[in-house]
Amino acid sequence: MKIEGTWILAPNEACAHQQIDDETVVVQADRGTASVLNTIGGQIFSLCDGKASVDEIVDQLDLEYDLEKSEIRQQVEQFAQDLMKQGLIRRLS
Amino acid sequence: MNHKVVIDTAGVFVSFQTRDVSLAELLRMTYAPFLCHYDPDYKIEINTLPAMPTVEKPGHNAMPAFLTDDHLQIANPHVQGLVRDSDRSGSIDMSADNAKESFGLFFRLLFIWLAGKQDCTLIHASALVKNGRAYLFTGPSGSGKTTIANMIDNARIIHDDHQLLTVQEGRPRIKTLPYMGRDDFLYQDQACFPVEKVFFLHQDSRAYLEPTSSARALSRILTVRIQDTDGPDGTCASEHLKNSLARCTQLVKATRCYDLHFTRTKLPLGIMETA
Numbered sequence: 271m272k273i274e275g276t277w278i279l280a281p282n283e284a285c286a287h288q289q290i291d292d293e294t295v296v297v298q299a300d301r302g303t304a305s306v307l308n309t310i311g312g313q314i315f316s317l318c319d320g321k322a323s324v325d326e327i328v329d330q331l332d333l334e335y336d337l338e339k340s341e342i343r344q345q346v347e348q349f350a351q352d353l354m355k356q357g358l359i360r361r362l363s
Numbered sequence: 364m365n366h367k368v369v370i371d372t373a374g375v376f377v378s379f380q381t382r383d384v385s386l387a388e389l390l391r392m393t394y395a396p397f398l399c400h401y402d403p404d405y406k407i408e409i410n411t412l413p414a415m416p417t418v419e420k421p422g423h424n425a426m427p428a429f430l431t432d433d434h435l436q437i438a439n440p441h442v443q444g445l446v447r448d449s450d451r452s453g454s455i456d457m458s459a460d461n462a463k464e465s466f467g468l469f470f471r472l473l474f475i476w477l478a479g480k481q482d483c484t485l486i487h488a489s490a491l492v493k494n495g496r497a498y499l500f501t502g503p504s505g506s507g508k509t510t511i512a513n514m515i516d517n518a519r520i521i522h523d524d525h526q527l528l529t530v531q532e533g534r535p536r537i538k539t540l541p542y543m544g545r546d547d548f549l550y551q552d553q554a555c556f557p558v559e560k561v562f563f564l565h566q567d568s569r570a571y572l573e574p575t576s577s578a579r580a581l582s583r584i585l586t587v588r589i590q591d592t593d594g595p596d597g598t599c600a601s602e603h604l605k606n607s608l609a610r611c612t613q614l615v616k617a618t619r620c621y622d623l624h625f626t627r628t629k630l631p632l633g634i635m636e637t638a
Contacts (some may be wrong), residue, residue: 286604288612293578297585299604304582 271354273324273347278362280320285358287315296358305356314349318359324350371397372470373478373527378403383411386462393463406452407473409466411459428472435476441465446473448480483529483538484607487587488561490526490537491518493635497537497556499526500623501587502564507625511564514630521556528610531555535614560619562634567624572631580620584611 281287284300294312297304307315310331317327328343335342353359366387369378376399381387386409391398428437435446437455442465444455457465475485488501489508498518500511509523527538535558563575563583575583585608623634 284604286608288581288608290578290581290612290616291576293576295578295581295585295608297582297604297608302586304585306578306582 271351273350275323275325275328275343277324278320278322279318279324279350279354279359280362281315281318282357282360287312289316298357301357303356305358310345311349314346315353315358318350318353320362368394369399369401369403370394370470371399373474373483374481375405375477376401376403377405377407377473377477379407379409381409381411383409383459386411386466389463390466404451405446405477407446408452408454410454410456411462412456413459430472430476430479432480435472437469437472439465439468442469444469446476478527479606481529482606482610483527484610486526486528486584486611487524488526488584489523490521490556491515492521492556493518495556496559497521497526498559498635499537499561500564501561501584503587506564507566508564510627511562511623511625511630514625515635518635528558528614529555530610530613533613533617535610535617558614558618560621560635561614562621562623565622565624567626570625570629570631572624572634573622575620575622577615577620580615581611584615 281296282298282300285296285298287294287296289295289312292309292312294307294315295304296307296315313331314327317330322330324346328339328346331342331346332339350359354361365380365382366384367378367380368387368390369376370390379390428435428439430436433448435453437444440458441461442455442457444453444457446453446455455469457469478485486499486501488499489512490500491498491512493515500508502508512520512523521537521539529536529538536555537558539554561580561584562572563580621634623631625631
């Protein structure tokens with residue numbers, strides 16, 4: 271599944287999350303799991319807020335990280351795919 | 364004729380009414396220490412049926428149980444029904460066969476639901492009290508919670524399977540359980556102990572202790588909790604889940620958390636005192 275830049279992603283309704291120190295814990299009641307995301311993972315998850323598009327998430331991270339934008343996009347898309355596979359986020363539009 | 368049994372359920376008085384005299388007797392016998400005669404806070408009618416109709420999935424998430432602030436709904440093959448907070452009443456249908464187990468399943472969910480309304484969260488852990496402080500030992504079923512509880516000297520077991528977590532004055536505390544739906548409650552006095560440490564159990568070939576991060580501790584507590592209380596038997600609505608998440612977060616932030624590796628005969632030295 272290819273993640274498009276115009277997609278708007280949001281947390282799954284059955285999820286709740288909590289940032290602790292520099293890690294984020296995402297709880298999935300419907301699957302009975304809790305996942306720990308590292309700093310950047312937690313940041314991407316938080317930016318999947320049902321408002322920002324994937325392009326806007328990439329733009330936001332591009333301001334903060336000293337990496338090629340194409341590399342940031344690749345990482346965001348890959349990570350978003352993983353989050354969708356795990357059922358932590360879903361596509362809103 | 365309706366038979367009425369009032370049970371202290373997580374500090375809330377619930378009246379169960381049934382026409383089935385044998386069920387009423389079963390409840391009186393099973394929950395004898397927790398029967399009470401106060402005016403009930405909730406009234407629930409129980410209908411026993413020879414056979415249960417096909418399960419209809421409750422709520423919108425196709426789970427066998429659904430808990431919100433307003434209601435508890437269950438649709439298990441053996442017990443189905445709804446309890447509403449708005450009029451503090453409800454009705455359940457359950458199979459006349461294995462009534463004790465069917466009622467026990469419903470009662471456990473009711474306990475979780477009512478505990479949540481009182482700013483408490485049920486977690487799956489054994490707990491000991493030593494010098495007025497509680498030590499929690501948690502892990503999946505079979506990880507050794509009861510074994511560990513019995514290996515430590517000079518400490519009193521609060522309960523070897525479940526704890527009621529609350530936060531008072533910013534400090535996580537464990538409340539003793541007057542009832543858990545099983546016959547193995549160990550500490551019947553009403554009491555509340557500040558939590559000193561949390562241990563995540565690993566049966567291993569050698570015994571050692573290592574600190575774990577708050578986030579990892581939280582994910583482990585929640586995974587065990589969800590699988591135990593919200594997964595197969597019932598899914599919590601987001602608000603309920605968020606409240607539990609907030610309480611468990613306060614627990615791991617205010618408490619030292621460790622991975623505890625142990626053998627069947629040996630614990631790391633001084634685990635209660637280790638900084």
